[in-house]
């Protein structure tokens with residue numbers, strides 16, 4: 484068995500996963516931020532990504548339930564509050580719905596997920612299952628993509644504002660708080676992983692968990708790229724029938 488990695492080497496290995504596999508490198512992400520997406524493609528991105536947003540508190544609840552330390556639970560529960568809010572209409576999921584509202588999508592249709600791509604649903608379900616079924620250390624390590632999200636969020640938000648005249652700062656309000664929250668959350672998760680991965684096997688499992696998470700995010704963009712750029716979306720998906728989500732609103 485290879486030797487235990489030092490904390491600095493483990494962190495470097497984790498960061499290298501992001502440097503080579505994070506969705507900031509995906510062609511669809513690059514299209515989105517550089518103004519090359521059609522309105523339909525932007526709408527499809529927002530509608531599909533809603534399912535990812537909605538799954539985050541569920542996967543975090545699985546993680547929370549498995550934490551034995553009250554201090555760790557106090558830290559982790561903030562993530563659920565950030566997404567669900569303390570009251571109806573607050574929190575990240577509500578802000579994501581503001582984004583889809585502004586794009587003209589029907590809320591009930593977005594929330595139902597019925598026009599999302601099958602690959603989006605498989606990816607999101609696999610993330611929830613991963614956090615429920617894998618060891619706690621791996622579930623926590625899988626959240627470490629947040630180490631890399633502040634820069635992609637900045638580039639994406641600036642690019643969308645510059646290139647799409649129907650996108651306003653209010654439309655993208657979801658992203659305002661994320662970089663600070665992501666830094667707080669990933670600082671905690673990184674320290675947890677470094678402290679609790681006490682064997683090389685556990686360290687390698689944490690690295691693999693982060694690779695899994697990157698692959699899950701990548702898959703969601705692959706599906707958008709395939710369905711909305713190169714081929715056709717799944718027959719029941721958004722825009723398979725022209726303007727299906729809008730029609731539902733009328």
Ligand SMILES: O=C(O)c1cc(C(=O)O)c2c(n1)C(=O)C(=O)c1cc(C(=O)O)[nH]c1-2
Pocket residue numbers: 539575625626627628629631632635636661700
């Ligand atoms: O916009 C992005 O590119 C992006 C990426 C990620 C990520 O890397 O998983 C998250 C988010 N945003 C995000 O908004 C968010 O709340 C979030 C939670 C988590 C997680 O795994 O716990 N990732 C992310």
